[in-house]
Amino acid sequence: MPTEPSPAATDARAAVAAALRDVPHVPGAPKPDPVLIADDVRRMFGGVNAVDVDHVEVQRGAITALIGPNGAGKTTFFNLLTGFDKPNSGKWTFDGRSLGGVAAARVARAGMVRTFQLTKALNRMTVMENMRLGATAQPGENLFAALVPAVWRPREKAITEQAEELLARFKLDTKRDDFAGSLSGGQRKLLEMARALMAKPQMIMLDEPMAGVNPALTQSLLGHIQALRDDGTTVLFVEHDMHMVRHISDWVIVMTEGRIVAEGPPDSVMNNPAVIDAYLGAHHDTDLGDDALLDDAVLEQLRTEDEEAR
Amino acid sequence: MDWTRILTNVAGEFFAPTTAAYALAAIGLNIHFGLTGLLNMGQAGFMLLGAYGFAIATIAGWPLWAAVLIAIAAATIFALILGIPTLKLRGDYLAIVTIAAAEIVRLVGRSTALTELTGASSGLRGNQYKDTFQDASPFDDGTWALGPFEYAVNASNSWWIRIVGWLVVALACLLVWLLIRSPWGRVLKGIREDEDAVRSLGKNVYSYKMQALVLGGVIGSLAGILYVLPRAVQPDSMGRSMTFFIWTILLLGGAATVFGPVLGSIIFWAVLAVVKLTLRDVVPTTILRSEQIEQFGWIIVGVALMVLIIFRPQGILGDKKELAINAH
Ligand SMILES: Nc1ncnc2c1ncn2[C@@H]1O[C@H](COP(=O)(O)OP(=O)(O)O)[C@@H](O)[C@H]1O
Ligand SMILES: [Mg+2]
Numbered sequence: 001m002p003t004e005p006s007p008a009a010t011d012a013r014a015a016v017a018a019a020l021r022d023v024p025h026v027p028g029a030p031k032p033d034p035v036l037i038a039d040d041v042r043r044m045f046g047g048v049n050a051v052d053v054d055h056v057e058v059q060r061g062a063i064t065a066l067i068g069p070n071g072a073g074k075t076t077f078f079n080l081l082t083g084f085d086k087p088n089s090g091k092w093t094f095d096g097r098s099l100g101g102v103a104a105a106r107v108a109r110a111g112m113v114r115t116f117q118l119t120k121a122l123n124r125m126t127v128m129e130n131m132r133l134g135a136t137a138q139p140g141e142n143l144f145a146a147l148v149p150a151v152w153r154p155r156e157k158a159i160t161e162q163a164e165e166l167l168a169r170f171k172l173d174t175k176r177d178d179f180a181g182s183l184s185g186g187q188r189k190l191l192e193m194a195r196a197l198m199a200k201p202q203m204i205m206l207d208e209p210m211a212g213v214n215p216a217l218t219q220s221l222l223g224h225i226q227a228l229r230d231d232g233t234t235v236l237f238v239e240h241d242m243h244m245v246r247h248i249s250d251w252v253i254v255m256t257e258g259r260i261v262a263e264g265p266p267d268s269v270m271n272n273p274a275v276i277d278a279y280l281g282a283h284h285d286t287d288l289g290d291d292a293l294l295d296d297a298v299l300e301q302l303r304t305e306d307e308e309a310r
Numbered sequence: 311m312d313w314t315r316i317l318t319n320v321a322g323e324f325f326a327p328t329t330a331a332y333a334l335a336a337i338g339l340n341i342h343f344g345l346t347g348l349l350n351m352g353q354a355g356f357m358l359l360g361a362y363g364f365a366i367a368t369i370a371g372w373p374l375w376a377a378v379l380i381a382i383a384a385a386t387i388f389a390l391i392l393g394i395p396t397l398k399l400r401g402d403y404l405a406i407v408t409i410a411a412a413e414i415v416r417l418v419g420r421s422t423a424l425t426e427l428t429g430a431s432s433g434l435r436g437n438q439y440k441d442t443f444q445d446a447s448p449f450d451d452g453t454w455a456l457g458p459f460e461y462a463v464n465a466s467n468s469w470w471i472r473i474v475g476w477l478v479v480a481l482a483c484l485l486v487w488l489l490i491r492s493p494w495g496r497v498l499k500g501i502r503e504d505e506d507a508v509r510s511l512g513k514n515v516y517s518y519k520m521q522a523l524v525l526g527g528v529i530g531s532l533a534g535i536l537y538v539l540p541r542a543v544q545p546d547s548m549g550r551s552m553t554f555f556i557w558t559i560l561l562l563g564g565a566a567t568v569f570g571p572v573l574g575s576i577i578f579w580a581v582l583a584v585v586k587l588t589l590r591d592v593v594p595t596t597i598l599r600s601e602q603i604e605q606f607g608w609i610i611v612g613v614a615l616m617v618l619i620i621f622r623p624q625g626i627l628g629d630k631k632e633l634a635i636n637a638h
Contacts, residue, residue, distance in 0.1 A: 084506065108512035120507035122500050132493070133500050134511050140493035141513070143521050147488050156493065199512060 012230040016062045016250045017265075023251075025264035028055035035060035035203060035234050036081070036112075041090030043076055043258075050076045051087070052258040058203075063225065063235045065245045065266070068255035074238045075117050077255070078207055082114045083107040095202060109136070111202035115209065117238070121188040121195075123181030127172055130180050130191055131163035132156070134198030159198070166194045169224060171217065186213035190221070203234035210241050222248050246270065316587045318458045323579040327467065330475035331357075331537035332578070336559045336571030337482045338529030344565035345486075345495060346522040347502035349405035352392075353530050354552035355412025358545060359384045360531025361538040362419060366427055368439040374446055377439075378535065385531035388415075389524040397519045404523075412553065419545040434543040436466065443539055444470065467540040475536045479572060482529055487568045498522060551608075558615045564625030573626060581614070582607050 023029050034057035043051040051073040058064050066074050079085035081092060083104035091100040094112050102110070122130050132138075138159060139145045140152025167173040170190045175183060180191055189212060196204055209225075210218055218241075226248055228235055239245050245252060245266060252269040254262040262275050269275055323329055335353055342348040363381035372380070392411055396404040418424065420431040428434065447470040449463045462468045489495045497518055500508040505515050534548070555578070563574025589603045598606065624630050 082510070084509070103514075104506075104509040105512050105514045108510055113512070114510055116506070116510070120504050120510070122503045122507055124503055125496075125499060129496060129499075133496055133508070133513075136512060138493045141497055143489075143494050143525070146492035146494035147485070149488075149492070152493055195511070 012061075013226070013250070016059070016229070020059060020062065020251055020265065023059075025262075025268050027260040027263050029057070029263050031057040031059040033060045034058060036092065036094050036236075038081065038092035039090060041077070041080055041092065042088045043073075043080055043085065044088050049258045051080060053077065053090075053260055056253065056260055058234065058236055059251060060234055061229065061232055062250040063229050063237070063248055064251045064253060065249035066236060066238050066253050066255060067240075067242075067245060072255040073258040074255055075207055076258075078114055078205055078238070081107075082112060082205065108199065108201075112205065113196045113199050113201035113203075114205035115189075115192045115196050115207055117207040117211070119185065119188045119192050121180040121183070121191050123179060125180060126177050127167065127175045127180055127183070127191060128160070128163060128177060130195050131167065131198055132159050134195035135159040135162065136199050163194075163198060166197055170194045171220070184212075184214070186217065189213055190217070193224075197228075201233065203236065204228065206235065206237040206239075208238050208240065210239060210244055218244070242270065312591065316584070316591070319587055320580050320583045322459055323583045324576050325472055325476065326579065327471045327475050327536060327540045329575050329579045330472070330479050331533045332556060332559055333479050333572045333575035334475075334482055334536060335530050335533035335556045336563070336575060337479070337486060338526040338533065339556050339560050340486065340565060340567075340571050341489075341522055341526035341529065343560065344567070344570075345490065345502065346498045346519060347401065348397075348519060348523060348526075349401050350408045350523070350526065351405045352408030352410075352412030352553060353526075353556045354548045354550070355408065355415045356385050356388060356527045356530030357534030357537060357552065358412070358415050358419060358543075358548040359388055360534030361543045361548070362415075362428060362434075363531065364535045365434045365439040365538065365543050368442055369434070374442040377442065378532075381531045381535055382528050385527045386524050389527040390520070393520045393523045397516055397523070409550070409553075413549070416545045416549050428545070429543070431546065433545060436538070436540070436542045439543075440466065440539060443474075444468075471536070471539050478532060478536065483568055483572065490566075490568065494518075555611070558611060561615065561623075561625055562618055564628035567625070567627040567629075570625055570627045577626075578611075582611065585610050 019032050023031055036056075036058040038053060038056050040055075041051055041053045042049065066077070068074055076085065080087045080090070081099070083099070083102055083106070086101070091098060093099065094107075094110060097110060099107055099110060099112070108114075122133070125133070138152060138155050140149075140156065145151045164173065164176070167176060170193070172183075172187060172191060172194065175187070180188060183191060189209060193204075193206060193209055206225075210221065213221060222244060225235055225237070229250075237249075249266055252262075252264060252266050253260055254269060254272075254275050262269055262272050264272070335357055338356070339350060339353045342350040342353075360381035363384040364377045367377035367380040368374070388411070392404070392407055396407050419428045420433075422430050424430070444464045447464045447468075449470065451465065452463050453460055454463050454469055461472070464470045497508060497513050500511075500513075501515055501518055509515050537548070559574035559578050560571055561574070562578060563570030563572065586603055586607045589598060589606065590600060593603070618625070622628075
């Protein structure tokens, strides 16, 4: 059920749009208030340049979509930025801090938290335990403090409340005590995103958050992502669903063969013939941003998943 | 056949010092494997190192507490040496390195180069290092009987070693019980399942794995002290087969449970005693000599482990439901 955007939401969106109004629609365009700046990031896999980004900036507080055909290097780029892979060259800063070569856990603690294209819900832990693991500043995660429950119980209580709130928002509250492995693929995606939010990150990076999520839930998921922006969180996400990209993103970055080939607000990018060529290939005459991209086969798959989940 | 004698002997195994030592070693391994997913294939190496550390320090004239600290320090350093190069790599590397390192400890211990310290292959006699422990007993010397169980109060295979041994086991169980329920244990559980997921949530996976390796290894070294107190330090009796028994005990009782290692150790040694004592009574020595019965007992252990893994992979106390969830 689509909800009317609150005044705060429209304000936030308008403010981001205003900030990005004068940014030129070219690859590597400088942003007025970038939270992430990357330079000369390259990653080769056996002679193939999986990522070859000269310069890119991500505007603070905006929802930026990273799109491009399969194999464009989006996931690899995510892995590099978050310390899960090492580049052959390149440097980048997040919120003014240089994060090149920094270990994944430290990147997350710096405020840049990511999810995975292949969901990494911890299947043998309950939904609630997954959520609690995402929290920060739990003194009980220290070996010695762990032995004295009085030290960590108060924080645990606060974490649990925060987790319950998020689970309710993502409609997973009824699954609280189920093993994560018993959820449907789409629900596990939601859980992974909710878990990432437990850390209250400054920037969240979502790798295909909608893949496999039940269509009935996508609408509310879109709402959650917009709510994040309204709270001041920067969102960078990879997505194939053009409808979603057009609907919620403030800025779109297009990647093909490791390089950034176009940038701009969704309307401008999706009408760019070069993008249509590069990105859609065979679907040349499809109207980008049309639900038709969710073809019947996909919808059917989503429905079966939804049924399995019940 | 003398059933009373067999049953008494078997019941004696329930609380024998060796049973406590193996239970403690399995508790250490449980922190490695059950809680964290670390494949330590050299727990006997930690035990042997603890035994040497304790015995050599005591022989050198150090007091009891200092000798125990030496054993703990030796296990800590050993764990760090094993962990630093391997814990960033895939799990199998730790397995290979621990097998090799435990063998190296044993081979160095039995080599003639260090005869003055370790006694080489003949080891260290118990009488050389037992005194500080026995002197720490608050009880008067003598023997004491509880029903059919009669042991010396303080000397060697005594009531004193049983009391201390099972007290240490109880404390280790309490430790694991507290840790499993804590946020620290939760991080380990996450690591056991998917390291990258835990990394993406900002936890230093390497540091947690190292903590688990050291903690489980230190508990192993204490088990080594318990093991050698009623006997001698014999490097060749603390090799690969000892590690194999500890694994059997852990899997039998149930990995990732609090009391699994204790139950596993009790059942392991009791069943072994039943088999050996019965065979000795029933089978004439013309068919199976007593050392063959010994070996036959170990064959039974191997078969039992295979049957267990096939039919009850989660062990006696393990959670079937949890194991049934496969990684999607
Ligand atoms: N670990 C790897 N080893 C070798 N090649 C890889 C590896 N990961 C990705 N690639 C290659 O890098 C390119 C980019 O892949 P990826 O980043 O997954 O693309 P996307 O997420 O945009 O679909 C692809 O050609 C892929 O085959
Ligand atoms: Mg991808």
